[in-house]
Every structure is written in C-alpha cells, then in structure tokens.
Amino acid sequence: xxxxxxxxxxxxxxxxxxxxxxxxxxxxxxxxxxxxxxxxxxxxxxxxxxxxxxxxxxxxxxxxxxxxxxxxxxxxxxxxxxxxxxxxxxxxxxxxxxxxxxxxxxxxxxxxxxxxxxxxxxxxxxxxxxxxxxxxxxxxxxxxxxxxxxxxxxxxxxxxxxxxxxxxxxxxxxxxxxxxxxxxxxxxxxxxxxxxxxxxxxxxxxxxxxxxxxxxxxxxxxxxxxxxxxxxxx
Amino acid sequence: xxxxxxxxxxxxxxxxxxxxxxxxxxxxxxxxxxxxxxxxxxxxxxxxxxxxxxxxxxxxxxxxxxxxxxxxxxxxxxxxxxxxxxxxxxxxxxxxxxxxxxxxxxxxxxxxxxxxxxxxxxxxxxxxxxxxxxxxxxxxxxxxxxxxxxxxxxxxxxxxxxxxxxxxxxxxxxxxxxxxxxxxxxxxxxxxxxxxxxxxxxxxxxxxxxxxxxxxxxxxxxxxxx
Numbered sequence: 001x002x003x004x005x006x007x008x009x010x011x012x013x014x015x016x017x018x019x020x021x022x023x024x025x026x027x028x029x030x031x032x033x034x035x036x037x038x039x040x041x042x043x044x045x046x047x048x049x050x051x052x053x054x055x056x057x058x059x060x061x062x063x064x065x066x067x068x069x070x071x072x073x074x075x076x077x078x079x080x081x082x083x084x085x086x087x088x089x090x091x092x093x094x095x096x097x098x099x100x101x102x103x104x105x106x107x108x109x110x111x112x113x114x115x116x117x118x119x120x121x122x123x124x125x126x127x128x129x130x131x132x133x134x135x136x137x138x139x140x141x142x143x144x145x146x147x148x149x150x151x152x153x154x155x156x157x158x159x160x161x162x163x164x165x166x167x168x169x170x171x172x173x174x175x176x177x178x179x180x181x182x183x184x185x186x187x188x189x190x191x192x193x194x195x196x197x198x199x200x201x202x203x204x205x206x207x208x209x210x211x212x213x214x215x216x217x218x219x220x221x222x223x224x225x226x227x228x229x230x231x232x233x234x
Numbered sequence: 235x236x237x238x239x240x241x242x243x244x245x246x247x248x249x250x251x252x253x254x255x256x257x258x259x260x261x262x263x264x265x266x267x268x269x270x271x272x273x274x275x276x277x278x279x280x281x282x283x284x285x286x287x288x289x290x291x292x293x294x295x296x297x298x299x300x301x302x303x304x305x306x307x308x309x310x311x312x313x314x315x316x317x318x319x320x321x322x323x324x325x326x327x328x329x330x331x332x333x334x335x336x337x338x339x340x341x342x343x344x345x346x347x348x349x350x351x352x353x354x355x356x357x358x359x360x361x362x363x364x365x366x367x368x369x370x371x372x373x374x375x376x377x378x379x380x381x382x383x384x385x386x387x388x389x390x391x392x393x394x395x396x397x398x399x400x401x402x403x404x405x406x407x408x409x410x411x412x413x414x415x416x417x418x419x420x421x422x423x424x425x426x427x428x429x430x431x432x433x434x435x436x437x438x439x440x441x442x443x444x445x446x447x448x449x450x451x452x453x454x455x456x457x458x459x460x
Binding site for chain 1: 255316
C-alpha cells in the first residue's frame with residue numbers, strides 16, 4: 001500500500017550551523033488542506049526549515065512526523081509524497097521540457113505517458129515540449145518547475161518563492177493551482193516575500209525571524225500589517 | 235531491481251545531456267591527449283622512449299582527465315541544484331551515486347580507448363600482448379578511482395572551493411589505486427611479461443574497488459544530507 005499522511009507535526013525543530021542557529025526550536029502542526037505562508041526577512045531560516053521538511057537537511061534536534069512516520073525510518077516513502085519547488089528550479093537546461101518531466105516522472109516511478117502531456121498543458125508549454133529548457137524565459141522555467149514538483153501528486157508541497165519571475169497572469173494561474181492543490185487535500189507551505197500575493201491565498205501564516213517562530217496564526221486578512229507588526233516589534 | 239533501475243535512469247539522463255553537446259567527452263579527451271602528447275615531447279628522444287615511462291604517463295593522463303570529467307559532471311548538477319532534485323526522489327540515494335559513478339566510468343573508458351593506443355604508439359609500449367590483463371587493470375583501476383572521485387565531487391558540489399578541493403582530497407586517497415595501476419601496467423610492459431606480478435596488482439585493485447565502492451555506497455546518503 002502506498003504511504004500517505006494527512007498531517008505533519010514539527011516538534012522543537014532546530015538546525016545549527018556551527019554557532020549560528022538557522023532554525024531554533026520551531027513547533028508547528030499542519031493538516032491536509034492548509035496553505036501555510038512561511039514569512040520572514042532574508043536569513044530568517046525559512047529555506048533551512050523547508051530543507052528539513054524535505055528531508056534534505058538533517059535537524060540538529062527536534063523532529064518532523066509525517067502522519068505517524070519519521071524521515072529517519074521511512075525516508076524514501078516520505079520523499080515520494082513531497083513536492084519541492086525551490087528558488088533554484090531543479091531542471092536540466094540541456095534537456096527539453098518533455099525530457100525533464102519524463103525523467104522526474106520515471107524517477108518517482110510513475111507513468112509518464114499521460115501525466116507529462118497534462119503537465120506541459122498545465123504549464124502552458126504544450127507547444128514548447130520539444131524545446132530545450134535553456135531557451136525558456138525565467139517565467140516559463142518557473143511554471144515548468146512547478147509542474148515538475150507536482151507531477152507525482154505530492155501530499156506535502158514545499159514552495160520557496162514560487163512567484164519569482166512570473167507575470168501577473170502567471171501569478172494568478174499559480175495561485176489558483178495552489179488553492180486547488182489544498183482543496184484536493186495537499187498540505188502547502190509557501191515561503192515568500194510577496195505579501196500581496198500571500199494575502200488571500202494562505203490560510204495560515206507563520207512568521208520566523210532569526211530562526212525563531214514569532215507567530216503561527218490564522219491568516220484572516222491584513223497579512224502585511226500583521227507581518228510588519230510582528231517583525232518590527234521582535 | 236529498483237535500485238539498478240534508478241541507477242540506469244540517472245546514467246541514461248547523463249548520456250542524454252552529454253549527447254546534446256559532447257562537452258565533457260571532448261574536453262576530457264582533449265585534455266588526456268594533450269597530456270600524453272606533452273609527455274611524449276619530454277620522454278621520447280630520437281624515437282626512443284624512456285624505459286618504464288609509458289605506464290606512469292597512461293595513468294597520469296587517466297587520473298588528470300578523470301578529475302576534469304568529475305568536476306564538469308557535477309557542475310551540471312550544481313546548476314539548477316538538480317542534485318537536490320535527485321536526492322528528493324523516492325529512491326535509494328546510493329542508487330543515485332551508482333548512476334553517476336557508471337557515467338564517469340563509461341566516460342573514462344571512452345577516453346582510454348583513445349589514450350591507450352596513443353601511448354602504445356608514441357612510447358612503443360607493447361600494451362596488447364596480454365589484452366585481458368590490460369582490460370582488467372584499466373577497468374578495475376578506473377572503477378576505484380571514479381568511485382572515490384564521484385563521492386568527493388558530489389560532496390563538494392556546494393563548496394565554493396570545489397575545483398581546488400577535489401584534487402586535494404582525491405589524489406591522496408586514490409594513491410593506492412594509481413600505484414597498483416602503474417605497477418600492474420609496468421609488469422605488462424616488461425620483457426618478458428611479468429604475469430604473476432600483474433595478476434597480483436589486479437587482485438589488489440579488486441580489493442581497493444570493493445572497499446571504495448562499499449564505503450561510498452554506505453556513506454553517500456549521510457554525506458549528502460546537509
């Protein structure tokens with residue numbers, strides 16, 4: 001039976017690099033359908049936190065539990081349910097859009113025959129599938145990278161600045177995609193500086209600064225104001 | 235089976251990328267051929283090659299061009315941080331290592347197909363008197379060297395000083411492989427061929443390969459987790 005989970009629990013999670021505390025004792029619980037805005041200034045520890053959730057960064061202390069499982073015991077199965085769109089796009093520029101998607105589909109052990117054309121369509125690149133990714137604009141790469149991250153229908157979706165390089169129309173399309181993912185039961189964690197886009201998209205906001213979690217609350221409008229209050233008063 | 239399927243998938247992906255440009259193959263070959271040519275200017279005087287020089291020059295060319303290939307191969311994975319994407323796959327992480335290792339080994343075998351006849355010709359070295367022993371020496375030596383090199387190149391992919399650090403880390407660790415390769419090849423070039431000595435070095439290379447490949451497969455996942 002395929003491994004799955006409907007919640008993740010982050011307990012006292014810390015990551016230190018030498019004396020620097022990139023993430024310090026962060027605790028959060030997320031459920032299926034949540035869209036968590038992970039907000040904070042540069043160097044706040046957002047990417048390190050996402051890295052730990054993605055099982056790429058080992059915590060110094062604390063734990064992440066995916067349903068009932070921990071990465072130390074079921075790493076492969078957990079990774080099969082995680083989709084990551086990082087600041088770097090995880091695409092091979094020498095390969096075509098189709099070859100990139102087919103490679104990652106096979107790596108995840110899924111049938112690429114039907115999924116890849118659908119993903120190209122979803123990225124708005126159906127007619128550019130045979131073109132090398134190196135010839136794409138940043139926005140096109142970003143859309144393709146998002147589809148690459150979602151190809152295996154992940155339960156936990158980790159997005160690090162997914163709106164970088166996108167025009168207004170593409171931002172609306174990606175936002176709608178994120179909302180649909182959550183409606184389908186995904187847990188979405190969105191690290192962004194774009195508070196205008198986050199407003200109305202996220203259902204919860206977690207503000208981090210200097211590796212510490214300042215706030216974890218429902219996002220009920222006024223995200224920018226609340227963020228400023230929290231970060232400037234910290 | 236899944237382990238090997240993932241390794242082959244990574245290998246095929248690397249081939250597909252290389253076939254677009256032949257960038258790594260051409261630079262590695264050019265470097266290896268240049269290396270042998272320069273040594274031939276120094277060690278071949280009036281058509282006579284220096285005694286025992288051929289074996290050393292062959293292995294220097296393999297080691298140096300191998301370092302270049304390792305660096306370039308992982309430079310590709312650094313751009314776009316695709317190595318992270320590989321590590322994020324629901325696959326045994328050592329299979330990713332094996333796929334990268336097979337790619338490097340294949341690349342070095344192609345280089346050797348050109349370099350070995352070139353050294354044989356320029357240094358009048360009778361490499362092909364015991365072809366099976368030569369293939370065993372080259373195959374096992376290349377595997378041992380690439381096993382350590384692939385691990386280090388993957389580890390250093392995030393380091394700013396990776397170009398400097400790779401040879402500094404790689405050469406001291408792989409000295410036993412290089413010594414075994416040079417000594418074994420020298421035994422093949424002796425007149426008459428010193429088969430027992432060549433076989434002894436092949437045995438040692440087998441031992442190094444088992445140790446290096448096992449250790450690399452075992453340590454790849456913890457070393458790649460930040």
